[in-house]
Amino acid sequence: xxxxxxxxxxxxxxxxxxxxxxxxxxxxxxxxxxxxxxxxxxxxxxxxxxxxxxxxxxxxxxxxxxxxxxxxxxxxxxxxxxxxxxxxxxxxxxxxxxxxxxxxxxxxxxxxxxxxxxxxxxxxxxxxxxxxxxxxxxxxxxxxxxxxxxxxxxxxxxxxxxxxxxxxxxxxxxxxxxxxxxxxxxxxxxxxxxxxxxxxxxxxxxxxxxxxxxxxxxxxxxxxxxxxxxxxxxxxxxxxxxxxxxxxxxxxxxxxxxxxxxxxxxxxxxxxxxxxxxxxxxxxxxxxxxxxxxxxxxxxxxxxxxxxxxxxxxxxxxxxxxxxxxxxxxxxxxxxxxxxxxxxxxxxxxxxxxxxxxxxxxxxxxxxxxxxxxxxxxxxxxxxxxxxxxxxxxxxxxxxxxxxxxxxxxxxxx
Amino acid sequence: xxxxxxxxxxxxxxxxxxxxxxxxxxxxxxxxxxxxxxxxxxxxxxxxxxxxxxxxxxxxxxxxxxxxxxxxxxxxxxxxxxxxxxxxxxxxxxxxxxxxxxxxxxxxxxxxxxxxxxxxxxxxxxxxxxxxxxxxxxxxxxxxxxxxxxxxxxxxxxxxxxxxxxxxxxxxxxxxxxxxxxxxxxxxxxxxxxxxxxxxxxxxxxxxxxxxxxxxxxxxxxxxxxxxxxxxxxxxxxxxxxxxxxxxxxxxxxxxxxxxxxxxxxxxxxxxxx
Numbered sequence: 001x002x003x004x005x006x007x008x009x010x011x012x013x014x015x016x017x018x019x020x021x022x023x024x025x026x027x028x029x030x031x032x033x034x035x036x037x038x039x040x041x042x043x044x045x046x047x048x049x050x051x052x053x054x055x056x057x058x059x060x061x062x063x064x065x066x067x068x069x070x071x072x073x074x075x076x077x078x079x080x081x082x083x084x085x086x087x088x089x090x091x092x093x094x095x096x097x098x099x100x101x102x103x104x105x106x107x108x109x110x111x112x113x114x115x116x117x118x119x120x121x122x123x124x125x126x127x128x129x130x131x132x133x134x135x136x137x138x139x140x141x142x143x144x145x146x147x148x149x150x151x152x153x154x155x156x157x158x159x160x161x162x163x164x165x166x167x168x169x170x171x172x173x174x175x176x177x178x179x180x181x182x183x184x185x186x187x188x189x190x191x192x193x194x195x196x197x198x199x200x201x202x203x204x205x206x207x208x209x210x211x212x213x214x215x216x217x218x219x220x221x222x223x224x225x226x227x228x229x230x231x232x233x234x235x236x237x238x239x240x241x242x243x244x245x246x247x248x249x250x251x252x253x254x255x256x257x258x259x260x261x262x263x264x265x266x267x268x269x270x271x272x273x274x275x276x277x278x279x280x281x282x283x284x285x286x287x288x289x290x291x292x293x294x295x296x297x298x299x300x301x302x303x304x305x306x307x308x309x310x311x312x313x314x315x316x317x318x319x320x321x322x323x324x325x326x327x328x329x330x331x332x333x334x335x336x337x338x339x340x341x342x343x344x345x346x347x348x349x350x351x352x353x354x355x356x357x358x359x360x361x362x363x364x365x366x367x368x369x370x371x372x373x374x375x376x377x378x379x380x381x382x383x384x385x386x387x388x389x390x391x392x393x394x395x396x397x398x399x400x401x402x403x404x405x406x407x408x409x410x411x412x413x414x
Numbered sequence: 415x416x417x418x419x420x421x422x423x424x425x426x427x428x429x430x431x432x433x434x435x436x437x438x439x440x441x442x443x444x445x446x447x448x449x450x451x452x453x454x455x456x457x458x459x460x461x462x463x464x465x466x467x468x469x470x471x472x473x474x475x476x477x478x479x480x481x482x483x484x485x486x487x488x489x490x491x492x493x494x495x496x497x498x499x500x501x502x503x504x505x506x507x508x509x510x511x512x513x514x515x516x517x518x519x520x521x522x523x524x525x526x527x528x529x530x531x532x533x534x535x536x537x538x539x540x541x542x543x544x545x546x547x548x549x550x551x552x553x554x555x556x557x558x559x560x561x562x563x564x565x566x567x568x569x570x571x572x573x574x575x576x577x578x579x580x581x582x583x584x585x586x587x588x589x590x591x592x593x594x595x596x597x598x599x600x601x602x603x604x605x606x607x608x609x610x611x612x613x614x615x616x617x618x619x620x621x622x623x624x625x626x627x628x629x630x631x632x633x634x635x636x637x638x639x640x641x642x643x644x645x646x647x648x649x650x651x652x653x654x655x656x657x658x659x660x661x662x663x664x665x666x667x668x669x670x671x672x673x674x675x676x677x678x679x680x681x682x683x684x685x686x687x688x
């Protein structure tokens with residue numbers, strides 16, 4: 001037991017070549033993204049591939065995707081607390097850190113999408129309650145606040161034991177420890193109760209987020225028949241949860257490899273998640289099938305065109321079938337190979353994650369390319385500015401997570 | 415042409431479509447009128463002024479004079495990206511009206527030349543100033559709102575450029591300032607603000623002119639008198655009289671947005687007159 005704690009603490013104390021190269025490479029990507037965003041801000045959004053017909057693209061799709069990444073924390077904590085799956089315990093803190101990084105990336109993706117980020121504070125003074133965007137703002141703020149609060153109070157014991165070990169950071173830990181002691185009860189039982197209560201409050205947030213307010217941004221658009229369908233909520237919730245699961249597999253696999261943590265994060269912990277993916281991926285395919293089957297069978301032009309665009313014609317169709325085969329079918333076959341090891345699960349998760357991200361893009365773009373009145377059909381292909389900003393946002397998420405691993409024991413110590 | 419169909423009934427039965435029938439079948443709940451009005455943003459529009467427009471697609475020759483007058487009046491830039499608040503479509507005569515108004519027929523275009531052509535008709539489209547505008551409901555900051563006389567207006571200082579309203583608009587009536595507009599100083603109309611980069615804009619029914627008792631620029635510019643503007647609540651206004659005389663329709667009625675821009679056809683005028 002002692003050696004396990006030592007190993008985790010060692011990973012926090014030492015900053016090797018690997019850590020600095022991560023900081024360097026991802027820092028450069030963040031800087032590049034910042035430059036792209038500066039270009040977009042000064043020159044205007046004409047630098048993007050967006051236009052008056054397809055007014056949403058990569059940014060909004062990435063927002064949807066990152067909200068899914070942020071559900072990692074809730075999936076794991078719910079599995080442990082409600083499902084009593086003790087195997088997943090070593091992954092809990094990793095997943096909670098992913099929630100923080102995922103939400104940061106989601107918010108930045110939206111900020112990149114709006115034309116006047118300098119006016120973002122107008123939202124706080126003039127919020128119109130009938131707007132789904134206003135609901136998003138409120139729910140996401142609460143989600144972030146509760147997740148950060150949970151991370152703060154749940155690290156009380158760990159940080160307490162760290163305060164004396166570090167010289168420079170010790171005072172920071174003492175300061176945070178002081179806050180933690182002030183807001184949490186002293187007795188162990190009451191403290192556990194508080195942890196349980198806060199995680200119970202966070203529990204319904206995937207439903208409120210992906211399942212409702214994020215979906216409402218799309219499903220409440222009566223003008224877009226392919227969005228304006230009631231199943232969008234459950235569909236978004238499902239894809240977001242699968243994104244979160246695949247995300248935890250990827251992150252915990254990389255951490256295990258980098259720090260040589262085979263005993264700290266046992267293989268069974270990670271491969272346990274294969275069960276979730278095995279069920280999740282076919283359910284995503286089920287939703288996609290039902291959507292296209294309905295659109296094709298009814299043949300109403302406004303939705304049929306969107307369906308055809310994905311199934312049959314154009315650049316979207318190629319991407320769509322790649323997504324179906326590489327993103328969903330192949331990983332599902334991989335998962336069903338006997339005696340699954342975490343390497344294979346890692347590969348399957350990478351493919352699924354890419355597939356789900358493409359899926360977000362393919363949900364947003366084709367439904368917008370087709371105006372109601374006889375305008376020309378819209379086209380959209382992202383520019384370097386959009387790719388750079390998305391890369392920068394993702395790199396910033398990686399940096400936030402990496403720094404968190406150095407500040408907080410990323411696996412619970414006891 | 416004299417029609418016995420009351421205009422309101424016509425709009426109701428055609429416009430509300432299926433929803434209307436379903437609501438009617440649940441009659442005991444309450445009066446149909448009441449149920450239909452539940453999701454209307456403003457009810458005050460039944461009294462006072464309600465500005466509306468009528469476009470006679472039979473008279474329209476597709477000359478785009480309205481487009482140019484609108485651009486000049488409202489400081490709509492050509493650079494860095496050409497923008498316009500009015501779009502005119504060339505439609506095929508053989509296309510049934512219902513098809514034209516509900517889904518895009520592939521044989522229509524906006525980049526036509528040498529109008530009018532035989533076998534074609536022309537559909538000018540712009541913001542229809544809905545009585546129940548989806549854009550107003552969905553705007554997170556209240557930058558777009560129903561202003562005086564029921565005109566859907568924009569407050570350019572409040573717009574954060576999220577483009578939710580553009581996604582919500584069934585008519586594609588809104589344009590976004592993808593770059594900072596470049597207009598020569600001598601061409602700027604001081605009555606209309608030049609929009610900054612990153613905000614959404616749209617037709618205002620030339621509210622600055624209407625306030626002074628003048629007609630919108632597009633109405634004034636139309637060489638064939640295809641456009642009419644006035645108070646829909648005033649039975650003696652030109653628009654009310656026209657709507658009493660002709661069967662009218664609005665675009666995308668199934669969206670239940672209740673447009674205040676109506677289309678009529680008084681027969682193919684330019685073809686008859688040569």
